[in-house]
Amino acid sequence: xxxxxxxxxxxxxxxxxxxxxxxxxxxxxxxxxxxxxxxxxxxxxxxxxxxxxxxxxxxxxxxxxxxxxxxxxxxxxxxxxxxxxxxxxxxxxxxxxxxxxxxxxxxxxxxxxxxxxxxxxxxxxxxxxxxxxxxxxxxxxxxxxxxxxxxxxxxxxxxxxxxxxxxxxxxxxxxxxxxxxxxxxxxxxxxxxxxxxxxxxxxxxxxxxxxxxxxxxxxxxxxxxxxxxxxxxxxxxxxxxxxxxxxxxxxxxxxxxxxxxxxx
Amino acid sequence: xxxxxxxxxxxxxxxxxxxxxxxxxxxxxxxxxxxxxxxxxxxxxxxxxxxxxxxxxxxxxxxxxxxxxxxxxxxxxxxxxxxxxxxxxxxxxxxxxxxxxxxxxxxxxxxxxxxxxxxxxxxxxxxxxxxxxxxxxxxxxxxxxxxxxxxxxxxxxxxxxxxxxxxxxxxxxxxxxxxxxxxxxxxxxxxxxxxxxxxxxxxxxxxxxxxxxxxxxxxxxxxxxxxxxxxxxxxxxxxxxxxxxxxxxxxxxxxxxxxxxxxxxxxxxxxxxxxxxxxxxxxxxxxxxxxxxxxxxxxxxxxxxxxxxxxxxxxxxxxxxxxxxxxxxxxxxxxxxxxxxxxxxxxxxxxxxxxxxxxxxxxxxxxxxxxxxxxxxxxxxxxxxxxxxxxxxxxxxxxxxxxxxxxxxxxxxxxxxxxxxxxxxxxxxxxxxxxxxxxxxx
Numbered sequence: 001x002x003x004x005x006x007x008x009x010x011x012x013x014x015x016x017x018x019x020x021x022x023x024x025x026x027x028x029x030x031x032x033x034x035x036x037x038x039x040x041x042x043x044x045x046x047x048x049x050x051x052x053x054x055x056x057x058x059x060x061x062x063x064x065x066x067x068x069x070x071x072x073x074x075x076x077x078x079x080x081x082x083x084x085x086x087x088x089x090x091x092x093x094x095x096x097x098x099x100x101x102x103x104x105x106x107x108x109x110x111x112x113x114x115x116x117x118x119x120x121x122x123x124x125x126x127x128x129x130x131x132x133x134x135x136x137x138x139x140x141x142x143x144x145x146x147x148x149x150x151x152x153x154x155x156x157x158x159x160x161x162x163x164x165x166x167x168x169x170x171x172x173x174x175x176x177x178x179x180x181x182x183x184x185x186x187x188x189x190x191x192x193x194x195x196x197x198x199x200x201x202x203x204x205x206x207x208x209x210x211x212x213x214x215x216x217x218x219x220x221x222x223x224x225x226x227x228x229x230x231x232x233x234x235x236x237x238x239x240x241x242x243x244x245x246x247x248x249x250x251x252x253x254x255x256x257x258x259x260x261x262x263x264x
Numbered sequence: 265x266x267x268x269x270x271x272x273x274x275x276x277x278x279x280x281x282x283x284x285x286x287x288x289x290x291x292x293x294x295x296x297x298x299x300x301x302x303x304x305x306x307x308x309x310x311x312x313x314x315x316x317x318x319x320x321x322x323x324x325x326x327x328x329x330x331x332x333x334x335x336x337x338x339x340x341x342x343x344x345x346x347x348x349x350x351x352x353x354x355x356x357x358x359x360x361x362x363x364x365x366x367x368x369x370x371x372x373x374x375x376x377x378x379x380x381x382x383x384x385x386x387x388x389x390x391x392x393x394x395x396x397x398x399x400x401x402x403x404x405x406x407x408x409x410x411x412x413x414x415x416x417x418x419x420x421x422x423x424x425x426x427x428x429x430x431x432x433x434x435x436x437x438x439x440x441x442x443x444x445x446x447x448x449x450x451x452x453x454x455x456x457x458x459x460x461x462x463x464x465x466x467x468x469x470x471x472x473x474x475x476x477x478x479x480x481x482x483x484x485x486x487x488x489x490x491x492x493x494x495x496x497x498x499x500x501x502x503x504x505x506x507x508x509x510x511x512x513x514x515x516x517x518x519x520x521x522x523x524x525x526x527x528x529x530x531x532x533x534x535x536x537x538x539x540x541x542x543x544x545x546x547x548x549x550x551x552x553x554x555x556x557x558x559x560x561x562x563x564x565x566x567x568x569x570x571x572x573x574x575x576x577x578x579x580x581x582x583x584x585x586x587x588x589x590x591x592x593x594x595x596x597x598x599x600x601x602x603x604x605x606x607x608x609x610x611x612x613x614x615x616x617x618x619x620x621x622x623x624x625x626x627x628x629x630x631x632x633x634x635x636x637x638x639x640x641x642x643x644x645x646x647x648x649x650x651x652x653x654x655x656x657x658x659x660x661x662x663x664x665x666x667x668x669x670x671x672x673x674x675x676x677x678x679x680x681x682x683x684x685x686x687x688x689x690x691x692x693x694x695x696x697x698x699x700x701x702x703x704x705x706x
Contacts, residue, residue, distance in 0.1 A: 074603050093611070101609035111604030115623050115700075124618060125608030170604075177608055 019051035019210035031080035042236040055223040058233035104174030112158040144172040164195025184215040331666040347667040358497015371408040387439035400425035412490025423480040497652035517586025542584035593624035633693035
């Protein structure tokens with residue numbers, strides 16, 4: 001196996017230069033969410049700058065997935081305010097649709113459309129949502145397939161691809177919409193170990209372009225490589241938040257120490 | 265000691281027993297002593313039954329005779345197919361006037377030819393074919409089958425049907441030969457004189473309008489005598505009722521299924537009530553209710569004929585059934601598909617129309633076609649409320665004085681017709697399933 005993986009790297013050496021600007025792109029204030037009686041998110045505050053790369057980690061059930069799913073309204077929050085790219089998320093369906101076109105999302109289970117070819121999966125959003133002419137959408141789709149390094153799979157169907165390839169297609173599908181923010185919900189958790197690297201490589205390349213990214217992941221070496229900030233969540237609360245070096249080498253909260261000792 | 269494989273073992277073909285006919289027979293028919301006995305006994309049973317059927321239905325059967333008595337005189341224990349043959353026209357067309365039978369044939373032929381390009385891979389613009397078929401063909405069919413005086417609106421629609429039929433045929437011919445659509449064909453023929461897309465569109469529009477005017481003037485010279493619906497019957501009537509039922513069941517079912525899953529309480533309750541009411545009542549009851557109770561709901565002075573009432577009842581009933589089939593299909597679609605669609609910015613209709621419905625309907629093809637088959641067979645119930653569909657006609661044979669008491673043969677003939685129609689549908693559904701199957705592994 002190639003030893004030049006993000007996981008094996010000395011994080012301090014390979015650390016990407018932060019692309020964060022001073023412009024706020026996501027502003028989450030006092031957000032609360034309940035599933036029936038279960039309080040999943042408790043008074044969450046989070047400000048994300050344009051170009052910032054944030055890694056969210058924490059034990060399962062800590063609310064980290066729920067938090068990022070609230071950002072594009074896949075989950076509805078009940079209290080507090082979420083402002084994405086200047087648009088407030090509320091009951092207004094137009095706002096929700098608008099935010100969703102600006103925010104790309106990649107899921108643990110890829111969620112590709114199995115009845116469409118890879119190319120059609122990529123072209124669907126640009127054609128139907130962005131109203132792009134077909135030829136242009138096709139060119140864009142092929143360009144992004146090239147970027148995720150699987151142009152030769154364009155005419156296949158999702159079911160014929162490996163997990164790693166499917167996840168890269170999913171990333172390309174989101175990028176085709178030309179989003180301002182990319183959310184990743186445990187993108188490598190459903191993959192075989194052999195395939196994790198190819199997906200992480202694509203994500204590192206994406207980070208290099210200055211994309212605003214929020215990544216829920218347990219790939220700690222990846223976090224060290226790309227993150228501007230690491231957020232640790234537990235029981236619906238943000239317990240600790242720090243830049244990666246400090247976070248990993250010098251955790252403050254007992255809960256964080258315990259978590260890190262278990263996964264590293 | 266370390267072991268290192270020098271090269272990967274190459275694949276070889278499977279053993280002969282997996283591939284040859286003898287191998288297959290050995291494995292599936294004669295794998296053990298008892299299986300061999302079972303095979304032989306089964307073959308013997310098949311032999312006895314088919315032999316009986318052969319002797320009665322073909323070897324000893326009477327094909328040419330004037331009456332049932334004559335049949336008996338020729339062969340006492342053979343089938344009397346002469347009766348079925350004598351009634352053939354009635355079984356197919358009911359009491360449709362003999363001189364006008366060509367109208368039924370032409371109408372059905374037009375439908376088939378209209379749909380044919382849908383199956384030709386090189387033909388472009390299939391959505392246009394489907395839309396024109398749904399919106400214009402019913403008017404054309406109404407004009408051909410029913411005839412008589414027609415209003416300006418229906419003349420207009422018939423002309424539109426003629427124009428779209430001609431356009432579709434030309435498009436299909438050009439598509440098969442050249443592999444391009446009719447508009448690009450015209451554009452390339454005229455060459456560089458038409459540069460902009462706009463002038464090309466104008467030209468197409470002008471051609472369409474000219475064709476429409478010609479068709480309109482032409483169809484005004486047509487004279488088709490009226491054949492009232494009371495004369496319709498036989499297989500033709502069965503196909504009319506079940507055809508309309510099949511054509512409306514799927515769209516109706518989709519709307520009802522979406523309604524039942526709607527977040528808006530009013531729509532949800534209305535759809536659910538409609539579905540449950542129609543599903544909990546037998547079709548024959550719905551038919552009786554339709555013919556006796558529809559008139560009560562209609563505004564005064566507005567008379568709907570019995571056939572129309574029956575067709576509406578069949579449509580509503582089958583839409584309710586189809587709704588549950590479609591809902592079952594919707595439930596097979598994982599939540600992730602909705603989320604995937606939402607994250608690329610698709611709204612409700614985009615998500616449903618582009619992502620969820622295509623997959624749900626594909627998963628449900630066997631059930632949907634099963635519904636279609638039961639619609640076709642279910643329409644025979646209309647014979648009970650006094651319409652002479654194919655079943656009504658088949659049982660009338662035995663009341664004909666010359667063929668009195670002839671039950672078996674007509675019913676067997678009817679069974680064969682239904683078998684052929686249903687087998688074709690289910691064969692096509694299996695073909696469709698394998699054609700649309702994309703996930704060889706998920």
